[in-house]
């Protein structure tokens with residue numbers, strides 16, 4: 001096992017919160033009696049991060065991510081516990097933190113470089129590289145208070161990555177950079193990873209965490225919920241987020257989500273009892289019936305459970321199950337849903353993820369304006385999506401079906417199966433990046449100047465059409 005770069009033992013952080021600003025003043029003027037409420041932003045955090053790891057930290061707003069990063073970066077002291085950091089830390093924390101707004105960009109580069117332990121000469125040697133990376137032109141000699149948030153982060157990242165850190169800490173800041181800059185940041189982060197650097201970063205984008213990280217940490221209400229493979233954390237966090245959304249919908253949408261159109265009655269299924277028997281087991285352990293998430297880390301499905309996906313199949317043209325497809329193959333994705341309650345506005349959809357859990361595409365009945373009538377309890381809904389397999393890179397993919405009640409923007413997630421089906425996509429042709437465009441027209445012309453004096457031009461034209 002590699003060396004340990006960061007260790008946290010029983011780290012907690014308590015902030016003081018004052019109901020009124022005057023209480024803070026009173027406490028200073030009349031010491032002895034605390035007038036603040038205690039707020040524990042982190043509780044008993046135990047963590048070991050090895051050298052060379054890239055660790056993504058996820059969690060909803062206010063869960064304690066920045067507090068944790070600041071404690072590791074050394075800009076905040078924990079209330080209790082022990083922190084050991086081995087290696088030079090360069091931190092890109094809250095936007096502009098560490099920059100003096102009255103100083104110019106240039107002055108701030110020197111100021112920050114010195115704070116990070118570089119000598120004047122070292123910073124002078126690196127200055128052009130830093131300014132070149134930040135690419136903010138003449139603004140480098142303007143006070144940073146005149147910078148846009150994007151310019152701020154450009155300079156801050158340029159400093160952070162160019163001061164030879166061993167541990168790089170990035171707190172969401174990159175979210176405000178433009179596409180070109182993010183691309184460059186990602187390239188430098190990759191190079192830093194390859195050189196054996198340790199990275200900790202906060203992101204709300206699970207795709208980025210899955211792509212970049214070797215490990216992920218999920219924090220909620222100041223506690224570590226789970227540490228593990230980014231892919232697992234991504235699924236569990238997604239499940240939990242939907243739980244929150246469902247709770248919110250329940251509270252705020254009791255009336256809004258009520259049935260407006262007439263219910264279409266359907267013939268009850270002949271073998272409904274059998275199906276119910278098979279699925280009742282699952283329902284009993286449905287984690288969304290009031291249990292805290294912590295108790296069911298290893299779920300592979302989530303939702304309120306008012307309806308349940310009981311079968312999901314990928315079929316070829318002759319209705320045979322397939323696990324291997326080629327681009328342009330026609331396939332059918334068949335989702336069967338059993339209802340346990342009245343579902344007023346059913347939406348059935350499927351997400352396609354790659355092996356790093358990057359969402360490749362998603363489609364659902366609502367989006368394609370395929371209206372599904374309201375369902376009664378104990379009905380079986382079968383939805384079949386017929387499609388041409390996209391021209392994506394060859395490899396392993398995951399298809400995940402889901403059933404929701406509501407609209408695209410505002411729905412209750414009833415059941416979402418995570419990782420029910422792996423499908424291998426064969427590669428038929430060269431594909432660069434994620435997918436290959438299915439229809440590209442290419443034309444070209446070559447113009448030759450045959451005699452400069454006559455200025456005579458001969459043009460050869462050609463056109464190819466690839467559909």
Ligand SMILES: Nc1ncnc2c1ncn2[C@@H]1O[C@H](COP(=O)(O)OP(=O)(O)OP(=O)(O)O)[C@@H](O)[C@H]1O
Pocket residue numbers: 015016017039041059060061062063064065066067068
């Ligand atoms: N200086 C402070 N005084 C009092 N409370 C604070 C202070 N700084 C942070 N908090 C509180 O501590 C909790 C954790 O904050 P923190 O910034 O670490 O969360 P976060 O997960 O980074 O949130 P976000 O995703 O919104 O950036 C929040 O409830 C926040 O209000």
